[in-house]
Amino acid sequence: MSDHATDSWEARAAAHSFYGFTDMPTIHDRGTIVVTHGEGPYVVDTNGRRYLDANSGLWNMVAGFDHPTLIEAAKAQYDRFPGYHAFFGRMSDQTVMLSERLADLAPFDGARVFYTNSGSEANDTLVKMLWFLAGAERNPGRRKILTRWGGYHGVTAVSASMTGKPYNSIFGLPLSGFLHLTCPHYWREGREGESEADFTARLAQELEDTIAREGADTIAAFVAEPVIGAGGVIPPPEGYFQAVEPILRRHGIPLVSDEVICGFGRTGAVWGAETYGFMPDAIISSKALTAGFFPMGAVILGPDLADRLGRAVEEIEEFPHGFTASGHPVGCAVALAAIDLIADGGLLDNVRRQTPRFEAGLAALAEHRNIGEWRGKGLMGALEAVQNKATRTPFASDLSVSERIANTCTDHGLICRPLGQSIVLCPPFTMTDAQMDEMFDKLSTALDTVFAEVA
Numbered sequence: 368m369s370d371h372a373t374d375s376w377e378a379r380a381a382a383h384s385f386y387g388f389t390d391m392p393t394i395h396d397r398g399t400i401v402v403t404h405g406e407g408p409y410v411v412d413t414n415g416r417r418y419l420d421a422n423s424g425l426w427n428m429v430a431g432f433d434h435p436t437l438i439e440a441a442k443a444q445y446d447r448f449p450g451y452h453a454f455f456g457r458m459s460d461q462t463v464m465l466s467e468r469l470a471d472l473a474p475f476d477g478a479r480v481f482y483t484n485s486g487s488e489a490n491d492t493l494v495k496m497l498w499f500l501a502g503a504e505r506n507p508g509r510r511k512i513l514t515r516w517g518g519y520h521g522v523t524a525v526s527a528s529m530t531g532k533p534y535n536s537i538f539g540l541p542l543s544g545f546l547h548l549t550c551p552h553y554w555r556e557g558r559e560g561e562s563e564a565d566f567t568a569r570l571a572q573e574l575e576d577t578i579a580r581e582g583a584d585t586i587a588a589f590v591a592e593p594v595i596g597a598g599g600v601i602p603p604p605e606g607y608f609q610a611v612e613p614i615l616r617r618h619g620i621p622l623v624s625d626e627v628i629c630g631f632g633r634t635g636a637v638w639g640a641e642t643y644g645f646m647p648d649a650i651i652s653s654k655a656l657t658a659g660f661f662p663m664g665a666v667i668l669g670p671d672l673a674d675r676l677g678r679a680v681e682e683i684e685e686f687p688h689g690f691t692a693s694g695h696p697v698g699c700a701v702a703l704a705a706i707d708l709i710a711d712g713g714l715l716d717n718v719r720r721q722t723p724r725f726e727a728g729l730a731a732l733a734e735h736r737n738i739g740e741w742r743g744k745g746l747m748g749a750l751e752a753v754q755n756k757a758t759r760t761p762f763a764s765d766l767s768v769s770e771r772i773a774n775t776c777t778d779h780g781l782i783c784r785p786l787g788q789s790i791v792l793c794p795p796f797t798m799t800d801a802q803m804d805e806m807f808d809k810l811s812t813a814l815d816t817v818f819a820e821v822a
């Protein structure tokens with residue numbers, strides 16, 4: 368730390384900022400990258416260095432960092448009406464229009480939308496809705512939430528309890544009643560000689576057994592990401608949602624799709640549920656909803672939950688929940704513009720156009736002798752580093768291989784994310800062929816460098 372000049376941006380950041388989700392040894396070694404602005408998919412730091420951000424910021428800046436249409440939408444709305452709430456029977460016209468647009472876009476008819484400021488709050492809100500319903504429908508025991516190990520649903524006390532990550536134990540989480548099923552990662556969790564279809568069947572049986580053990584009437588919902596994102600980009604095994612959906616239906620347990628990453632085009636369709644052919648009872652949305660230009664999340668309720676909650680609220684006369692900035696008019700105006708850009712303005716088309724190039728790039732990098740697996744869907748992908756490809760033995764964790772790869776990429780002007788032993792890529796939807804090639808060339812060089820050091 369001490370070798371940074373005391374007035375440098377790095378030192379100023381370190382002096383008074385409390386870091387979240389940051390590897391402190393890396394910060395002590397390398398200092399903070401302080402970013403001033405962006406140009407398309409690139410960000411620029413205080414030293415004038417440019418980085419291709421292969422993670423779209425945090426999966427969210429899908430239109431790049433300076434899209435004029437989104438900037439214009441925000442400016443225009445700030446001029447018109449810079450802020451309002453959605454309490455007490457009042458809400459902005461932009462909020463009304465965004466709910467209509469989301470209801471149009473939803474895979475089900477009769478959607479109703481509730482706004483938050485983040486994905487974590489959207490998951491929290493969903494759980495509170497289900498708990499409210501359990502109380503109002505006089506089934507107060509129906510409170511348990513099923514998710515999967517490796518699933519990421521946020522950081523508030525409830526959404527962190529849904530998240531299946533070992534780091535939550537130091538907080539004394541999960542809260543009771545949050546149950547985690549096996550991570551649906553065939554390459555890592557599949558047993559010796561088990562086919563992918565058998566793996567899927569085993570996971571479905573685990574769900575059946577869990578419901579039988581806990582009692583169907585104690586379970587409020589099963590919440591899943593179509594593709595697990597922050598758990599390391601893990602697409603479901605073949606037939607997974609087709610196996611799980613009928614079990615949940617049979618037991619009357621809502622299937623909630625956490626589309627915070629997958630929603631709005633990441634997997635090559637508007638919804639991940641569409642990509643994997645299942646019908647959710649509710650959708651959790653955030654991140655690409657505003658293309659990252661405004662903090663916003665949303666719970667999009669399907670018709671059954673919307674009707675039941677609606678009735679419960681009529682009876683009790685109020686749903687006592689909401690955030691000061693829920694349905695913020697600037698956020699809603701930006702989201703309307705972002706959705707237009709994605710759905711009608713060519714961004715989703717470009718995801719589809721670039722997916723073969725993206726997959727080919729990942730497959731080529733998986734030829735490295737220390738890459739055990741590549742996986743992905745649409746424009747989200749991961750490469751898993753292994754010490755031994757044949758036995759799938761990971762590198763010793765104290766080698767910090769994925770951090771070293773990411774740091775070497777940073778030195779070459781590429782930002783990508785280390786996640787466990789994998790490197791994650793989820794570039795903006797605006798990527799050109801040349802930017803794709805730059806991303807893979809830089810990552811390939813970094814893999815060569817680091818594997819030569821550690822192998």
Ligand SMILES: *Cc1c(COP(=O)(O)O)cnc(C)c1O
Pocket residue numbers: 484485486487488490519520521522592596597625626627628653654664
């Ligand atoms: C990021 C994320 C969240 C949490 O969203 P925040 O806005 O960071 O609170 C929830 N679910 C998924 C799938 C996410 O990727």
